[in-house]
Amino acid sequence: MKCRSPLVCWIVAAAVVAAAAPSGVFASRVPTPRDGVRPPLTATLIQGAAAAQAEANVLVVYYSQSGNTERLAEVVAEGAQRVDGVSVTLKAVADVTREDLVEADGLILGSPTYYANIAGPMKSFIDDWALRYGVYLGGKVGGAFATGGGDTGGKEHVVVSLLLAMMNNGMAVAGPTHEEAEVKFGYPGASALTPAPGSGFSDAETENARLLGERIARLVLRISTRVGG
Numbered sequence: 408m409k410c411r412s413p414l415v416c417w418i419v420a421a422a423v424v425a426a427a428a429p430s431g432v433f434a435s436r437v438p439t440p441r442d443g444v445r446p447p448l449t450a451t452l453i454q455g456a457a458a459a460q461a462e463a464n465v466l467v468v469y470y471s472q473s474g475n476t477e478r479l480a481e482v483v484a485e486g487a488q489r490v491d492g493v494s495v496t497l498k499a500v501a502d503v504t505r506e507d508l509v510e511a512d513g514l515i516l517g518s519p520t521y522y523a524n525i526a527g528p529m530k531s532f533i534d535d536w537a538l539r540y541g542v543y544l545g546g547k548v549g550g551a552f553a554t555g556g557g558d559t560g561g562k563e564h565v566v567v568s569l570l571l572a573m574m575n576n577g578m579a580v581a582g583p584t585h586e587e588a589e590v591k592f593g594y595p596g597a598s599a600l601t602p603a604p605g606s607g608f609s610d611a612e613t614e615n616a617r618l619l620g621e622r623i624a625r626l627v628l629r630i631s632t633r634v635g636g
């Protein structure tokens with residue numbers, strides 16, 4: 408097949424894949440911004456005492472093979488939970504559903520550093536947003552975190568790459584800097600050095616991860632636009 412431009416080629420390929428995909432989990436068409444629309448918030452509150460108070464949802468998604476990124480994800484989620492009115496869901500990337508993505512007002516992604524880049528399963532998850540999940544994430548608030556074995560092994564590149572994917576999908580992204588923090592710049596996201604066996608993250612790494620969760624949760628309450636609304 409010959410295409411006049413890469414864009415035309417991409418659209419044709421997307422349409423072919425979408426048409427070939429089975430119904431159900433796989434979307435039968437390329438998503439549009441309207442796919443992110445959900446009914447008024449009052450009609451969509453999930454059951455349960457805590458959720459009944461929730462005005463917005465934050466979804467923390469991580470990939471972790473040996474547990475470090477999972478532990479950092481727990482700290483990020485703990486930070487988000489500090490904010491009243493926000494319901495927080497923490498999930499391994501393999502367990503995320505389309506509904507999780509649609510319902511999330513804020514999305515925080517975490518990945519280990521693999522060869523200075525996003526780990527494959529997290530990248531595949533991102534690549535699946537359009538055709539497999541069929542969601543458009545525009546208007547949601549995003550944040551990112553990473554773990555890595557080296558001081559300069561690429562953690563920041565992972566964070567920035569995750570944020571870039573979110574920006575590319577119309578999301579508003581933010582770092583962890585908190586209005587009340589002493590240092591108000593220099594952190595596009597949270598990151599931590601792989602701890603030695605038996606030890607944990609440093610206090611600064613832990614606090615920064617908490618601030619990331621808290622920051623995104625606060626922003627979600629403030630600027631979540633509910634696409635199409």
Ligand SMILES: Cc1cc2nc3c(=O)[nH]c(=O)nc-3n(C[C@H](O)[C@H](O)[C@H](O)COP(=O)(O)O)c2cc1C
Binds near residue numbers: 524
């Ligand atoms: C295939 C592979 C490639 C890696 N590449 C890097 C790297 O480029 N830079 C780095 O700092 N750490 C690298 N690491 C170390 C991991 O990022 C680090 O141990 C991380 O904390 C693992 O996260 P997890 O415990 O959540 O799986 C690599 C590990 C693996 C398995």
